[in-house]
Amino acid sequence: MKIGLIGTGNLAFHLVRGLFKHDITFQTIFGRNTIEGELLARKFNSTYEIDYNFETLCNFDLIIIAVSDSAIELVAKQISSFLNSNTLVVHTSGSVPISVLASYFKNVGSFYPFQTFTKLDKSLSWRDISIFLNVETKETTNLASQKKYLLSIASTLSEKIFWLKDEDRIFLHIAAIFAHNFSNNFWRIGSEILKSKNLDFSVLLPLLKQAILKLEIMPPQQAQTGPAIRGDNAVVEKHYQLLQQNFPDYAELYKINSLSINKDLDLT
Amino acid sequence: MKIGLIGTGNLAFHLVRGLFKHDITFQTIFGRNTIEGELLARKFNSTYEIDYNFETLCNFDLIIIAVSDSAIELVAKQISSFLNSNTLVVHTSGSVPISVLASYFKNVGSFYPFQTFTKLDKSLSWRDISIFLNVETKETTNLASQKKYLLSIASTLSEKIFWLKDEDRIFLHIAAIFAHNFSNNFWRIGSEILKSKNLDFSVLLPLLKQAILKLEIMPPQQAQTGPAIRGDNAVVEKHYQLLQQNFPDYAELYKINSLSINKDLDLT
Numbered sequence: 001m002k003i004g005l006i007g008t009g010n011l012a013f014h015l016v017r018g019l020f021k022h023d024i025t026f027q028t029i030f031g032r033n034t035i036e037g038e039l040l041a042r043k044f045n046s047t048y049e050i051d052y053n054f055e056t057l058c059n060f061d062l063i064i065i066a067v068s069d070s071a072i073e074l075v076a077k078q079i080s081s082f083l084n085s086n087t088l089v090v091h092t093s094g095s096v097p098i099s100v101l102a103s104y105f106k107n108v109g110s111f112y113p114f115q116t117f118t119k120l121d122k123s124l125s126w127r128d129i130s131i132f133l134n135v136e137t138k139e140t141t142n143l144a145s146q147k148k149y150l151l152s153i154a155s156t157l158s159e160k161i162f163w164l165k166d167e168d169r170i171f172l173h174i175a176a177i178f179a180h181n182f183s184n185n186f187w188r189i190g191s192e193i194l195k196s197k198n199l200d201f202s203v204l205l206p207l208l209k210q211a212i213l214k215l216e217i218m219p220p221q222q223a224q225t226g227p228a229i230r231g232d233n234a235v236v237e238k239h240y241q242l243l244q245q246n247f248p249d250y251a252e253l254y255k256i257n258s259l260s261i262n263k264d265l266d267l268t
Numbered sequence: 269m270k271i272g273l274i275g276t277g278n279l280a281f282h283l284v285r286g287l288f289k290h291d292i293t294f295q296t297i298f299g300r301n302t303i304e305g306e307l308l309a310r311k312f313n314s315t316y317e318i319d320y321n322f323e324t325l326c327n328f329d330l331i332i333i334a335v336s337d338s339a340i341e342l343v344a345k346q347i348s349s350f351l352n353s354n355t356l357v358v359h360t361s362g363s364v365p366i367s368v369l370a371s372y373f374k375n376v377g378s379f380y381p382f383q384t385f386t387k388l389d390k391s392l393s394w395r396d397i398s399i400f401l402n403v404e405t406k407e408t409t410n411l412a413s414q415k416k417y418l419l420s421i422a423s424t425l426s427e428k429i430f431w432l433k434d435e436d437r438i439f440l441h442i443a444a445i446f447a448h449n450f451s452n453n454f455w456r457i458g459s460e461i462l463k464s465k466n467l468d469f470s471v472l473l474p475l476l477k478q479a480i481l482k483l484e485i486m487p488p489q490q491a492q493t494g495p496a497i498r499g500d501n502a503v504v505e506k507h508y509q510l511l512q513q514n515f516p517d518y519a520e521l522y523k524i525n526s527l528s529i530n531k532d533l534d535l536t
Contacts, residue, residue: 069495069503095495095503115475116493120485124478130471160471168465171514174507174522179458179472180479181494182525183451188488189528190447197436201487203398203428204447207383208483210392211448212476217388219469220456225384226449227337227363235337235363239442246439249528254442256524257450260457260517 002027002059003153006051006075007066008036010117011092015066018126020044022156028056057082062149064111065091065101073100080104088135088146094173097166098134107146109135111154112169116180126157132164132172189250196246228261240267270295270327271421274319274343275334276304278385279360283334286394288312290424296324325350330417332379333359333369341368348372356403356414362441365434366402375414377403379422380437384448394425400432400440457518464514496529504533 003024005012008031016026025045031037032051041048049056057063057079065075072091083089089101090109101108112132117124131154135147147163154161164172187208191201214223227235236258243251255267271292273280276299284294293313299305300319309316317324325331325347333343340359351357357369358377369376380400385392399422403415415431422429432440455476459469482491495503504526511519523535 068498069500095506114471116478116482118482118486118491121478121482123481128474130474162467162471164465170507170510171461171465172467174511175458175461175472176475177494177496177507178454178461178518178522178525180475181492181496181529182454182521183476184479184488184492185525185529186446186450186454187483188492190443191488193439193443193446197432197439199430199440201483203382203430204443205480205483206396206398207444207448208451208480210384210389211452212473212480213391214384214386214389215455215469215473215476218386220452220459223386224449224452224456226445228445228449230336232337238363239438239445242438243442250446253450253524253528254446256521257446257453260521261449261453 001061001149003062003064004028004030004057004060005046005064005066006030006079007064008033008040009066009068010119011113012066013040013119014117014124014126015064015092015113016040016044016046018157019153024153024156027060030054052078054079054082059084060087062153063087063089065089067091069093069096072096076101076104088149090135090150094176095170097170098136099166102136102138106139107135107137107142109133109146109150110166110169111150112164112172113158114172114176127159129158130160130162131158132162132169134164134166134169189253193247193250224261226261228258228265231262231264233265233267236265237267269329269417271330271332272296272298272325272328273314273332273334274298274347275332276301276308277334277336278387279381280334281308281387282385282392282394283332283360283381284308284312284314286425287421292421292424295328298322320346322347322350327352328355330421331355331357333357335359337361337364340364344369344372356417358403358418362444363438365438366404367434370404370406374407375403375405375410377401377414377418378434378437379418380432380440381426382440382444395427397426398428398430399426400430400437402432402434402437457521461515461518492529494529496526496533499530499532501533501535505535508535 003026005026029041029046030049030051037048085106088107089105090111098108098110114130137143243254271294273294297309297314298317298319305316356375357373358379362380366376366378382398405411511522
C-alpha cells in the first residue's frame, strides 16, 4: 500500500511517528517546510518532496492531507490532476466538510483525531485517542472496501474509532474548542493575574492536574466548584468589581462565565 | 499543641488526612454533619463535637475554620467567647479578608491551599500544593511566633509555602476561578455538545490530559491552538452560526471567548 502525507506540522509529525511504530511508513511526505519535511522523512523512513512537486503522486492508495483548514481546498486542487482516480483522499480537519475534497476526487474522507498535537510533546500516545472517520465515494460498490482500508490504518493507532458524518464532526470540533482552546485561554488569563502578583503559573498546575483526575471519577456537571455554582453572589460581585478596576478586559468574561455556571446570580 | 478544626467538608477532610500522615492530629473536629464528623474523627484519631458545642474550645493553640465563605463570620462570632485570647484563628478561604476574624480575635490569619478538594479523591497529595499564608496580630511582639507556628503546620504538608496579603490572595482566587471553575464549565458544555451526538465525555479526556501535560513544557500563551488564535474567521463564524441555531445558550460564550483569544476576529 502506498500512502502519502501532505503537511509537516504537529499532527503530521505525530501521525508519521505513530504509524511508524506499527511498521506503516509514508512513501512520500510533502510539505512547504523543507527542514521539517527532510527531518521527518529521514527519521521515519520516508522520502520528502517539496510542496507543489506533486507529479510523484501517481499510484497512491491513500493521501492524508494534514494541512491547516484554509489550505485544504487549495492542496486538493493542486494534487487532483496527478492522482490515480482510485486514490482515497482524506483530510484531518474537524471543521472542513469532505465535500471540499469531493469536487476533485472520487473517494474522499476525513480522519479526525480528537487530540491536541505538539511536536515537542514526545510522550503522546495514540492508544487512547478517539479517531473519527468518514468516507464517501462516487462508486457505492467501492464504499465498503474504502472504509475498511481507512479503518485498518486508524485501528493500528487506536482502539477508539468512530464513524461520524460531517455535520456531526463539526460539533465535536466545537466541543473541543470549548473544552480545550477556551480553557487554555483561561489558563493564560489565570497566569497573567498570577504574574501581576509575582507568582508563577506553575502554582496552578497541581490544581489543573487534580481537576482532570477528578473528571475520571465524576462528570464535569458534578465536579463544578466555586462561588458561582454555590450561588455566593457577594463573592462573585466582589470579584467582578475588582476585575473592572484592575483587569477590565477580564471583567465581562468573569461575568458571562459566572452566569453560564449559575444564571440566578445577580451581577450589577 | 492543641489544634481544632471547624468544618467536615472536602478541604477539612484532606487537611485532617494530610496532617495525620505527619502525626499531627486535631484535638477536636467540630461540624454540623454528625455522620461526616464522627467518621472523620474516628478515622484520624480525633474527637467530634457537634457544631455550636464550642465550650470545649478553651486552651487551643490553633483553630482552623474550614467552612464555606458565607459561614466564616458567623462561626467566628459563635466561638469567640470560648477561646483563649492567645489562640490563633485562621480560615481557609481565598476571598474572605482576615479582618472578618480580627473583629473577634487577637491573632488571626488565613491558610489557603491552592487546590480543589474532593473526598472521593484518595490520590490527592499535598506535596505540590501551594499554600498561601497570612497572619496578623494585635500584639506585634507576638507576630513572629504566630507566623512561625502556622508555617510549621503548613510546611509539614507542602514545600511550596507563600506569605500573601489579603488583597493579593483574592486575585489568586480569581485566577483559580478562571483556570479551574470556568474551565470545568467548558468541560460541561463540551460534554453536553458531545452528548447531543451520542458521544460520551470520556472521548475528551485524553485531549484534556495532554493539554495539561503541554503546560509542563510551555506556558498557556504559547500552548494556545484552535481557529480563533489562527485568525480563521470563516471557521469561527461558521461555528458561531451553528451554535446560534443549535445551542443558543453557548453561542455568545463562543463569541466572547473567541474574541478574548483574538480580538481581530470579525464576527457578525
